[in-house]
Amino acid sequence: MDATEWLADYRSRLDRIAQGARQASESVRDIGATASSPRGEVTVSVNAGGALQGVTLTPMARRLEADALAELIVTTAREAQRLAGARMAEVMEDYLGDSPALARITQHLPTEAGR
Template identity: 60%
Template structure:
């Protein structure tokens, strides 16, 4: 019986240690994700876009040179620049979650829920 108790205590201590490591890893991942963001500028600098962790637009800056562009060209430039910023965010999210989850089904689920431009 003494060996069984020791074995159960060892198992419980090991389980508790794994839970503690998992909680610490989750907190580290959460802290890293709170810091995620991306900024990109168009090749000639007319447009600069910043996005948050979700890829949502947070800031858009246009230089005077942007006024020289046709409306459709400016719209395409803004969208392309936003996609570049979103890609940067997706890369950061994947890096953080890879450190936390490792390769496997959970990471695949994270990747599947990122915008297409980030994968």
């Protein structure tokens, strides 16, 4: 392979890598999750990073004591974060494969989301 062929091949590989990175970025941007409490009093939505996006309380939530409601919100938020983390791991596995880079990313996800 001469230098021109090598350079063309190298550019082609870089283009494929860049396209994969763009696709992964778009997929990650769309990740989020919503979880509801077992009886439906609380629904929590989070983004790809697990940051809170919204909390919805139904009339049933008003019947709960403040401490119980607070705990239910936290528990439901953790479940939404776990779901978002699991989705993040799936998207990144498609992009990175089963690699040390994937292990590095998933080690920081909420428990059960990492591999």
